[in-house]
Amino acid sequence: MTQASFPATRLRRTRAHGWSRTMHRETVLTPADLIWPLFVTSGTGVEEPIASLPGVSRWSVDGIAKRAREAVNLGIPCIALFPNTPANLRSEDANEALHSDNLMCRAVRTVRDACGDDIGILTDVALDPYTSHGQDGLLDARGYVTNDDTVAVLVDQAINQAEAGADIIAPSDMMDGRVRAIRMALEMNDHPNVQIMAYAAKYASAFYGPFRVAVGSGGLLKGDKKSYQMDPANADEALREIAMDIAEGADSVMVKPGLAYLDIIYRARQRFEVPVFAYQVSGEYALIEAGVAAGIGDRDALVMEKLIAFKRAGCSGILTYFAPLAARLLRG
Numbered sequence: 001m002t003q004a005s006f007p008a009t010r011l012r013r014t015r016a017h018g019w020s021r022t023m024h025r026e027t028v029l030t031p032a033d034l035i036w037p038l039f040v041t042s043g044t045g046v047e048e049p050i051a052s053l054p055g056v057s058r059w060s061v062d063g064i065a066k067r068a069r070e071a072v073n074l075g076i077p078c079i080a081l082f083p084n085t086p087a088n089l090r091s092e093d094a095n096e097a098l099h100s101d102n103l104m105c106r107a108v109r110t111v112r113d114a115c116g117d118d119i120g121i122l123t124d125v126a127l128d129p130y131t132s133h134g135q136d137g138l139l140d141a142r143g144y145v146t147n148d149d150t151v152a153v154l155v156d157q158a159i160n161q162a163e164a165g166a167d168i169i170a171p172s173d174m175m176d177g178r179v180r181a182i183r184m185a186l187e188m189n190d191h192p193n194v195q196i197m198a199y200a201a202k203y204a205s206a207f208y209g210p211f212r213v214a215v216g217s218g219g220l221l222k223g224d225k226k227s228y229q230m231d232p233a234n235a236d237e238a239l240r241e242i243a244m245d246i247a248e249g250a251d252s253v254m255v256k257p258g259l260a261y262l263d264i265i266y267r268a269r270q271r272f273e274v275p276v277f278a279y280q281v282s283g284e285y286a287l288i289e290a291g292v293a294a295g296i297g298d299r300d301a302l303v304m305e306k307l308i309a310f311k312r313a314g315c316s317g318i319l320t321y322f323a324p325l326a327a328r329l330l331r332g
């Protein structure tokens with residue numbers, strides 16, 4: 001047989017056996033790559049299934065502590081907390097965000113009591129779960145979300161969360177200059193080791209709908225968030241946002257939503273030596289669940305394929321509502 005009659009290289013050769021596929025795998029996903037977002041609600045012993053997010057519930061703080069323990073047992077290193085503030089505590093000025101006994105702070109303390117230092121607690125900094133208008137910041141007389149006045153409140157909100165025991169402050173508001181302001185306040189208030197994970201490139205996305213139902217801001221929001229969240233058409237601008245947040249003292253940055261923005265994750269990793277996280281947001285979760293319900297495929301396989309894509313693009317980790325499912329699958 002002449003040499004020309006067979007391929008010089010057979011890429012299928014290393015795919016022929018399971019052991020070989022394992023050996024040649026370029027990217028791995030582990031439970032340590034996962035951050036589990038959890039929704040907090042009032043009361044004790046309360047679980048409220050969220051219709052917009054099938055399989056996800058709001059939990060009262062005791063339930064949140066149980067979920068945190070579950071995360072520890074599954075090898076998930078960090079949870080992210082989001083409060084469903086009671087309607088009567090929402091206001092124009094989001095004052096509830098600054099109270100040391102608000103839902104968020106109570107949840108942080110309860111988790112810390114239950115799990116000690118075994119789990120990282122990430123708290124979201126933005127005003128939308130606390131405002132009567134559902135915007136992430138304060139409005140001026142014409143309804144514009146003000147930047148610098150909002151940053152002043154975000155700083156107090158961040159310190160309030162750090163005092164309660166948060167490990168990672170995650171500003172999701174997209175105001176300019178907030179990372180520097182929060183970093184300075186953390187340093188000056190004796191929290192030098194509290195991290196900042198900046199939602200650096202956060203897009204004005206149609207994929208946040210189910211989340212807004214979960215934190216009760218969806219029905220309140222009039223208009224959109226396009227004057228502060230990014231235009232989905234832009235990528236160079238995302239790199240500027242990320243560069244600014246690094247310069248202002250962010251320990252890590254986030255790209256949000258996830259799958260539609262893998263190019264941003266990839267470019268950020270090429271450009272900067274900084275940990276990049278992705279948020280697989282509520283609409284991405286709900287679409288997979290809707291697809292599974294419609295019979296388009298197997299949930300486990302769909303979820304794992306999407307999560308490995310984030311790692312392949314260069315992510316250090318992923319915020320995902322699928323965290324407990326994925327961790328269980330990974331542990332076999």
Ligand SMILES: NCc1[nH]cc(CCC(=O)O)c1CC(=O)O
Pocket residue numbers: 124126127128136172173207208209210211212225280281282283
């Ligand atoms: N600042 C609020 C915030 N923090 C995280 C999300 C979305 C998360 C998700 O959809 O899962 C949002 C929604 C928004 O900006 O309207």
Ligand SMILES: [Mg+2]
Pocket residue numbers: 174175176177200241244245
């Ligand atoms: Mg910015």
